[in-house]
Amino acid sequence: MTSSRTSAADPAAAIRVEGLTKRYGRRTAVDDLSFTVRPGTVTGFFGPNGAGKTTALKAVVGLARPTAGVAFVRGTPVTALRPDARLLGVHIEPCGAHPGRTGRAHLRSLAALAGLPRRRVSEVLGLVGLEDAAARRVGKYSMGMRQRLGLAAALLGDPEILVLDEPVNGLDPQGIRWLRTLLRERAAQGGTVLLSSHMLGEAARTVDDVVVIDRGRLVHQGAMADLERTGESLEDVFFARTGAAGSGGTGGAGR
Amino acid sequence: MRGLLRGELIKAVTTRAVLGFAVGGAAFAVLNALVIAVASGTLDKVPEKEEALSGLPVLLLLWGLVGAAGEYRHRTAAPAALVARRGRGSVLSARIAAYALTGLALGVLTSAVSVGLALPLLGDQPGPALTAGDVGAVVAGNLVAFVLSAVLGAALGALIRSPVLGVVVMLVVNFAVVPLLSGAWEAGANLTPFGAAGVLSRMTHDTTLSVVAAGWVLAAWTAAVALAAVVVERRRDLA
Numbered sequence: 314m315t316s317s318r319t320s321a322a323d324p325a326a327a328i329r330v331e332g333l334t335k336r337y338g339r340r341t342a343v344d345d346l347s348f349t350v351r352p353g354t355v356t357g358f359f360g361p362n363g364a365g366k367t368t369a370l371k372a373v374v375g376l377a378r379p380t381a382g383v384a385f386v387r388g389t390p391v392t393a394l395r396p397d398a399r400l401l402g403v404h405i406e407p408c409g410a411h412p413g414r415t416g417r418a419h420l421r422s423l424a425a426l427a428g429l430p431r432r433r434v435s436e437v438l439g440l441v442g443l444e445d446a447a448a449r450r451v452g453k454y455s456m457g458m459r460q461r462l463g464l465a466a467a468l469l470g471d472p473e474i475l476v477l478d479e480p481v482n483g484l485d486p487q488g489i490r491w492l493r494t495l496l497r498e499r500a501a502q503g504g505t506v507l508l509s510s511h512m513l514g515e516a517a518r519t520v521d522d523v524v525v526i527d528r529g530r531l532v533h534q535g536a537m538a539d540l541e542r543t544g545e546s547l548e549d550v551f552f553a554r555t556g557a558a559g560s561g562g563t564g565g566a567g568r
Numbered sequence: 569m570r571g572l573l574r575g576e577l578i579k580a581v582t583t584r585a586v587l588g589f590a591v592g593g594a595a596f597a598v599l600n601a602l603v604i605a606v607a608s609g610t611l612d613k614v615p616e617k618e619e620a621l622s623g624l625p626v627l628l629l630l631w632g633l634v635g636a637a638g639e640y641r642h643r644t645a646a647p648a649a650l651v652a653r654r655g656r657g658s659v660l661s662a663r664i665a666a667y668a669l670t671g672l673a674l675g676v677l678t679s680a681v682s683v684g685l686a687l688p689l690l691g692d693q694p695g696p697a698l699t700a701g702d703v704g705a706v707v708a709g710n711l712v713a714f715v716l717s718a719v720l721g722a723a724l725g726a727l728i729r730s731p732v733l734g735v736v737v738m739l740v741v742n743f744a745v746v747p748l749l750s751g752a753w754e755a756g757a758n759l760t761p762f763g764a765a766g767v768l769s770r771m772t773h774d775t776t777l778s779v780v781a782a783g784w785v786l787a788a789w790t791a792a793v794a795l796a797a798v799v800v801e802r803r804r805d806l807a
Contacts, residue, residue: 426575
């Protein structure tokens with residue numbers, strides 16, 4: 314494992330993961346994973362299919378209970394944290410909307426659950442470009458539209474921290490550019506983003522820090538700027554650390 | 569907690585399922601009134617006439633079950649838990665309460681159809697007519713059965729998490745296991761949730777369990793299953 318940043322004990326970290334392990338029966342999806350996400354940055358979370366990214370993100374946001382280890386959000390163990398859409402906005406695929414419900418109704422229910430004003434629904438629908446489709450049932454949405462709806466749900470509380478699992482999947486080029494701009498603007502304003510992606514070229518244009526895992530274990534953490542200084546690309550690091558170069562390898566552990 | 573309830577109510581009433589269950593409940597009420605009051609021959613006793621006003625509590629059980637289990641099938645439980653500002657147990661409690669309220673609304677609709685259609689039809693039958701008190705007691709029993717069944721269904725749905733599996737299990741139990749048990753041991757069958765709901769809604773009469781006792785039996789089952797669902801919800805992973 315390589316790491317150019319030893320901030321695992323940094324109390325100012327937006328997200329800190331320490332020794333996170335998640336097992337499903339005899340299968341280990343995440344294995345003693347530790348990394349830190351600095352506030353005011355976009356951190357990319359990368360790994361081959363089945364590396365344990367989604368499982369780790371679910372543990373970070375409190376949806377999955379770790380077998381061992383702890384995830385901290387702003388210094389508080391996530392298991393002790395009261396869910397709050399203003400603190401943590403999450404989009405983990407699929408978008409979590411009933412196909413028989415309209416996009417607006419989906420967001421209205423979440424706004425009510427979160428104690429947010431109803432006007433936020435229209436605001437985020439506008440933000441993600443779904444105003445015209447808001448009255449249509451989610452089952453009629455394209456993949457990109459469902460992705461935008463998931464992002465709208467994550468943005469509903471205008472959260473300090475965004476955790477996004479493969480947010481560019483299904484987005485068209487305009488959508489990818491829009492998302493990149495949105496995430497960079499949020500980081501510039503002090504917000505924090507942790508995102509997973511398989512689109513390394515696009516992610517390299519968006520992220521400040523890089524976390525790479527393989528078979529549930531951390532294999533690299535560092536800054537994009539450090540990579541650029543050494544002349545390595547994100548893709549170089551990804552393939553070198555995961556051993557997936559040219560093999561289409563998928564890693565052994567489940568997601 | 570009001571926000572949680574409002575959010576869960578929005579979810580419960582913004583799919584077409586609520587319309588389907590409303591139509592299904594009303595259709596059953598019409599069919600039941602016609603079959604009992606017209607096609608069952610002479611009804612000269614009050615309990616026989618009351619049966620024409622009975623609803624189908626298992627329909628409300630399915631309403632709660634399909635809705636709550638669908639939260640896991642469609643992965644809508646996770647976004648709710650992530651934004652709710654309360655623990656998962658509170659979110660599930662609000663969801664169950666939402667199904668209780670919508671179950672009450674569906675029950676009122678079904679009872680209105682039953683009473684509106686069956687009472688005129690029963691006017692041709694011999695024997696004592698149903699008094700306003702009789703009708704009120706039947707409607708009250710049906711509404712209690714509907715609400716408790718919706719709550720029981722939502723709690724079971726949260727435990728089972730698969731709408732299809734849940735529906736199959738419930739239909740087999742209601743239409744095969746309980747009738748078989750009832751034939752062999754009527755008192756035991758009445759102590760099942762389905763048996764108690766049948767007594768409470770007057771589908772079953774002249775049996776070993778009083779209506780009030782049936783209400784307590786169904787309430788006990790409902791409370792136990794709802795408690796189990798909340799405890800389990802707080803401990804497990806959400807997809």
